[in-house]
Amino acid sequence: xxxxxxxxxxxxxxxxxxxxxxxxxxxxxxxxxxxxxxxxxxxxxxxxxxxxxxxxxxxxxxxxxxxxxxxxxxxxxxxxxxxxxxxxxxxxxxxxxxxxxxxxxxxxxxxxxxxxxxxxxxxxxxxxxxxxxxxxxx
Amino acid sequence: xxxxxxxxxxxxxxxxxxxxxxxxxxxxxxxxxxxxxxxxxxxxxxxxxxxxxxxxxxxxxxxxxxxxxxxxxxxxxxxxxxxxxxxxxxxxxxxxxxxxxxxxxxxxxxxxxxxxxxxxxxxxxxxxxxxxxxxxxxxxxxxxxxxxxxxxxxxxxxxxxxxxxxxxxxxxxxxxxxxxxxxxxxxxxxxxxxxxxxxxxxxxxxxxxxxxxxxxxxxxxxxxxxxxxxxxxxxxxxxxxxxxxxxxxxxxxxxxxxxxxxxxxxxxxxxxxxxxxxxxxxxxxxxxxxxxxxxxxxxxxxxxxxxxxxxxxxxxxxxxxxxxxxxxxxxxxxxxxxxxxxxxxxxxxxxxxxxxxxxxxxxxxxxxxxxxxxxxxxxxxxxxxxxxxxxxxxxxxxxxxxxxxxxxxxxxxxxxxxxxxxxxxxxxxxxxxxxxxxxxxxxxxxxxxxxxxxxxxxxxxxxxxxxxxxxxxxxxxxxxxxxxxxxxxxxxxxxxxxxxxxxxxxxxxxxxxxxxxxxxxxxxxxxxxxxxxxxxxxxxxxxxxxxxxxxxxxxxxxxxxxxxxxxxxxxxxxxxxxxxxxxxxxxxxxxxxxxxxxxxxxxxxxxxxxxxxxxxxxxxxxxxxxxxxxxxxxxxxxxxxxxxxxxxxxxxxxxxxxxxxxxxxxxxxxxxxxxxxxxxxxxxxxxxxxxxxxxxxxxxxxxxxxxxxxxxxxxxxxxxxxxxxxxxxxxxxxxxxxxxxxxxxxxxxxxxxxxxxxxxxxxxxxxxxxxxxxxxxxxxxxxxxxxxxxxxxxxxxxxxxxxxxxxxxxxx
Numbered sequence: 001x002x003x004x005x006x007x008x009x010x011x012x013x014x015x016x017x018x019x020x021x022x023x024x025x026x027x028x029x030x031x032x033x034x035x036x037x038x039x040x041x042x043x044x045x046x047x048x049x050x051x052x053x054x055x056x057x058x059x060x061x062x063x064x065x066x067x068x069x070x071x072x073x074x075x076x077x078x079x080x081x082x083x084x085x086x087x088x089x090x091x092x093x094x095x096x097x098x099x100x101x102x103x104x105x106x107x108x109x110x111x112x113x114x115x116x117x118x119x120x121x122x123x124x125x126x127x128x129x130x131x132x133x134x135x136x137x138x
Numbered sequence: 139x140x141x142x143x144x145x146x147x148x149x150x151x152x153x154x155x156x157x158x159x160x161x162x163x164x165x166x167x168x169x170x171x172x173x174x175x176x177x178x179x180x181x182x183x184x185x186x187x188x189x190x191x192x193x194x195x196x197x198x199x200x201x202x203x204x205x206x207x208x209x210x211x212x213x214x215x216x217x218x219x220x221x222x223x224x225x226x227x228x229x230x231x232x233x234x235x236x237x238x239x240x241x242x243x244x245x246x247x248x249x250x251x252x253x254x255x256x257x258x259x260x261x262x263x264x265x266x267x268x269x270x271x272x273x274x275x276x277x278x279x280x281x282x283x284x285x286x287x288x289x290x291x292x293x294x295x296x297x298x299x300x301x302x303x304x305x306x307x308x309x310x311x312x313x314x315x316x317x318x319x320x321x322x323x324x325x326x327x328x329x330x331x332x333x334x335x336x337x338x339x340x341x342x343x344x345x346x347x348x349x350x351x352x353x354x355x356x357x358x359x360x361x362x363x364x365x366x367x368x369x370x371x372x373x374x375x376x377x378x379x380x381x382x383x384x385x386x387x388x389x390x391x392x393x394x395x396x397x398x399x400x401x402x403x404x405x406x407x408x409x410x411x412x413x414x415x416x417x418x419x420x421x422x423x424x425x426x427x428x429x430x431x432x433x434x435x436x437x438x439x440x441x442x443x444x445x446x447x448x449x450x451x452x453x454x455x456x457x458x459x460x461x462x463x464x465x466x467x468x469x470x471x472x473x474x475x476x477x478x479x480x481x482x483x484x485x486x487x488x489x490x491x492x493x494x495x496x497x498x499x500x501x502x503x504x505x506x507x508x509x510x511x512x513x514x515x516x517x518x519x520x521x522x523x524x525x526x527x528x529x530x531x532x533x534x535x536x537x538x539x540x541x542x543x544x545x546x547x548x549x550x551x552x553x554x555x556x557x558x559x560x561x562x563x564x565x566x567x568x569x570x571x572x573x574x575x576x577x578x579x580x581x582x583x584x585x586x587x588x589x590x591x592x593x594x595x596x597x598x599x600x601x602x603x604x605x606x607x608x609x610x611x612x613x614x615x616x617x618x619x620x621x622x623x624x625x626x627x628x629x630x631x632x633x634x635x636x637x638x639x640x641x642x643x644x645x646x647x648x649x650x651x652x653x654x655x656x657x658x659x660x661x662x663x664x665x666x667x668x669x670x671x672x673x674x675x676x677x678x679x680x681x682x683x684x685x686x687x688x689x690x691x692x693x694x695x696x697x698x699x700x701x702x703x704x705x706x707x708x709x710x711x712x713x714x715x716x717x718x719x720x721x722x723x724x725x726x727x728x729x730x731x732x733x734x735x736x737x738x739x740x741x742x743x744x745x746x747x748x749x750x751x752x753x754x755x756x757x758x759x760x761x762x763x764x765x766x767x768x769x770x771x772x773x774x775x776x777x778x779x780x781x782x783x784x785x786x787x788x789x790x791x792x793x794x795x796x797x798x799x800x801x802x803x804x805x806x807x808x809x810x811x812x813x814x815x816x817x818x819x820x821x822x823x824x825x826x827x828x829x830x831x832x833x834x835x836x837x838x839x840x841x842x843x844x845x846x847x848x849x850x851x852x853x854x855x856x857x858x859x860x861x862x863x864x865x866x867x868x869x870x871x872x873x874x875x876x877x878x879x880x881x882x883x884x885x886x887x888x889x890x891x892x893x894x895x896x897x898x899x900x901x902x903x904x905x906x907x908x909x910x911x912x913x914x915x916x917x918x919x920x921x922x923x924x925x926x927x928x929x930x931x932x933x934x935x936x937x938x939x940x941x942x943x944x945x946x947x948x949x950x
Binding site: 055 | 665
């Protein structure tokens, strides 16, 4: 467990102190170990949750946590290979592109993400740039 | 560097150890094998069919020479080890080849016993032991006419029958007045002699051979009374002697054979021994099943890994015998003579050529001889081996496993549990035979033997394997065409399930590897199913992988369309009280829960809970005494009840109390799909028990039990399982039914389609007609509840489990 997650805050609502967006473009969001293999955690932003996935090969992907079908939380889906199936209606979304797998049609915004020395970094520039796009999704 | 393992003796027992070892610990040893014969190893038991012309030498090869190279094994054929230097851990062969070892395995088998009479070394006198002997006999049969087989035991009779089939005139000479006296009593022995005489064999009984007569070649056999019979070929088949010369010369403890412990170790712990050369607990064995049992234990010890249960140590074998003479049906097991304190039961039908004798001590079978009709041999053998009490079926025992008084039809191999061994030689269970037939689409007995090895050794179980084949691909052909679970595999649910059991797969990663899954971590369709099969087969042992669970079972709440969750606390039998209701109301206020609704299963549903609020909601509900209602699971959902005899003027029994009792027993149990119950207090059925998976309706005289109902998309009324009188019976039948469904239902198959697939009859066979089976199922359910009956909310509300419910990071 990280200090940010449990030690500083007693209520689970405010798990982490809201972090101001920095200028480097990459934001450390936590340790790779905090994301369960074949699972996901979310990063909460004012424009919606971003789901950060980890597959069995320890590849990490980030998508907006919102299925292009009916808005289901992809972070709760079953991860297999480079796919996640949405928990609401089992659409298969490709983790590396955000595209729905045929025959379904749809796309969810994706974000750059990288792992360095066990820490996971989310690319923030597209988040800012896509703010308008996200708002239209909202 | 790998340890050196040297095997002396390239026969069935030794090579069985190597085969097992290649599975258990393929990288542990560098393996070297020395064999005196110039072949790969072959199935010695099937020499008789080769002699009789029913099989070729190629048919009975187990591992051809290429196999050894393919598996990285150095094979020295045609070399006999003549020296064993224990201090130097080194063996030397007759051609001077030397080999060092860390572990040595002696499997030198046995030598045919040659009667020490004058003329025993004359050309034309052979023993019956190996391919060379068979070739000599076959050559002789082409050039000569008269054969004499000395020895009227199993081996002698098979040799005699083979030579007779090759066109020779064959006389069997036996020292004793009846044949196969070590396996048959007098009556059966005489029946056998009569039957073989009709086939053209001649017999000279109770005669002692005193000399083999001849100049350049055998010409006659002379007996102690001075009489003679002409012979161009003499086969000595009077018995075998463990071949322990090498072991003895090296100073290993030897008595009648090389003495071994229960771990198959000799008096030198670096040296193991298996097969016909060993003596274990005073016994030497000459049949394949015990040798293979020894081999499995020995391999496990060599691999230094445990094998489960009683197989870890070899504790001796109970053996049975079958004569491989086409058309002669004969079975023998255990102590068939009886004696003081034993009873025997005999059935004899001379006209039909049937004779059956069972020997009992108290209420257990200790011996059996069957002649003419051996269909029940395997059943008697199981009773014998398991020391099963036959008190209840004593009066019908001789007629086989027929009606047990409750109208059961005769069970066949089809009714056997999947984990029951069909082929005792190779240890192949019913389930894996059926699974292999299905998965590989096998159509013939030979194909089944090739893929499973079932019935490929002694052949005694051939009728059972044929029955399984017929069942799987024959009459029920449409069932055999099974659909794969998903695109990750060709295997069906049933096949995978069987593999989980038979191959002892206990994790997803093991399963994916063992069953060659196409995608390394499966998919959203197979992973939840496989996870269920694993935890159902190995409760408490297999890891319950939460990432293989659908969101609801991972988060223990029902996901809603907006990504929030609904929470349903368990309310036993649908009964609550003001204190509980206040606690629910407080939780609803505190967490601003928008909708509170009564469910169809008589519970209260709190809708619209945010994920991060779940642990808080649960911990408040836990504090009020609630546990999870599992409204989200493929598991026991609710037991719906009416008020019953406590309030209702029509009620005949306490349906509410019964519902609470059933729910307290079964909550937390995982099932293939959701499982709903209801208990109604009278036939008016206000609890709607007739559309539940398990419904109970109180009647004046007790309870009527219903199964397989469904009120969902496809409405299906229940079928009546049976009526019972006591509450304890309701409990037992309910648990047994849930367990049978859990063990045999396919994932996501409700009881309604399951019941339609297997039939009510089948379920009644297991739950109603066979009380032992019902008890066993119910007990297993209770045992497994120790692992399943845990409140997931209490676990997830713990501080260290809460992290997964909150964002990893919040950004402004």
